[in-house]
Amino acid sequence: MEKKEINLALVAARKNSKGVKNKSFLKINNKSILKLAVDKALKSKKIFKVILSSDGQKILDLVPKNKNLIKLKRKKKLSNDKTPMLPVMKDAISNFEKKSNLNFLVKSLIIVDPTSPLRTSNDINKAISLFERKKPDLLVSVHKAQHNPYFSIIEKKGKFYNLSKSSKSNPGSRQEVKEVFEINTIVWIYSRKAIFKIKKRIPKKTIIFITPIERSIDIDNYNDIKLINYYLQNNEK
Numbered sequence: 001m002e003k004k005e006i007n008l009a010l011v012a013a014r015k016n017s018k019g020v021k022n023k024s025f026l027k028i029n030n031k032s033i034l035k036l037a038v039d040k041a042l043k044s045k046k047i048f049k050v051i052l053s054s055d056g057q058k059i060l061d062l063v064p065k066n067k068n069l070i071k072l073k074r075k076k077k078l079s080n081d082k083t084p085m086l087p088v089m090k091d092a093i094s095n096f097e098k099k100s101n102l103n104f105l106v107k108s109l110i111i112v113d114p115t116s117p118l119r120t121s122n123d124i125n126k127a128i129s130l131f132e133r134k135k136p137d138l139l140v141s142v143h144k145a146q147h148n149p150y151f152s153i154i155e156k157k158g159k160f161y162n163l164s165k166s167s168k169s170n171p172g173s174r175q176e177v178k179e180v181f182e183i184n185t186i187v188w189i190y191s192r193k194a195i196f197k198i199k200k201r202i203p204k205k206t207i208i209f210i211t212p213i214e215r216s217i218d219i220d221n222y223n224d225i226k227l228i229n230y231y232l233q234n235n236e237k
Contacts, residue, residue: 003105006048007128009041010092011112014079015056019220024059026219028117028228033219037114038063043121046128047110051092055079070096085111089195107192113185117228118215127187127209137194137203142181143216150177181208184216 013034017023024034031039034052041050048068054060055074063069072095078088093106108131110124123141131139147153149164151174171177187209194203214235217227 003103005105005107007046007108007110008093008096008106009044009047009050009110009112010053010089011037011041011050011114012053012074012085012088012092013056013059013114014054014074015059016079016081018081020222020225023219024054024056024062024114026225029232032062033114033117034059034062036117037112037119038069040119040121040124041110041112042066042068044124044128046125048104049096050112051096053088053092070099084201086195086199086201089190093192093195105192109190109192109195111185111188111190113188113218115219116185116217117219118217118231119186119211123209123211124187127189130207130209131189134207135191136207137191137198137205139187139189139207139209140202141184141186141188141211141216142208143184143211143213145180145182146213148174148177148180150180181210182216184211185218186211186216 011034013024020026024032026033028036038050038052041047050069051072052060052063052069053072053074055076057073060071060073072092074088074091078091089109093109097104097106110128112124127139127141150167151171153164154161155164167177169176214231217224219225
């Protein structure tokens, strides 16, 4: 019997978050950022099932049951501060395929990070459509960078500091340098090949999905929460 290929979404959250304590429980417009992420993923008709992966039972209990949602209690060894995302992604896919009696094959994994609460379901749908059309190993959401390594970012090289990226043209203005983008967490999409064979965070065949800078806020500290609330106060009237 031929397996049906599907798109699987992953919402991953650890109980001991850094930067902002109990991050998953933060509320935006009276809804936890975790539930916001799950709801946006569930709303997409391009996603077959959503996996909510966490080592905390209270986090898993934040989201009510849904026929298209699978709650996965993550193993302790996959919940350390330095645990990379790759084994968490493999764990989600393997668990789903086993539970489905191997009738389904995950062709792509959509990462919907709770720390980006200003995403829309349309962002996810557009990103999936682009991924399916271009067939890369990774699609990563980005926004135009406010600083440029060819012009305004320096690092130590030997005894002294210099621009992070060199340019033959010795640019005198920002307009003369290459355009660069900053990665955000609105939506990432990995191919099955990238996860199980290539095993790199950013594989060679990577494309970008550009999002508006004003919505591309990842919650890493308390100031980010203020920026999100400011955006909502000024754009949802």
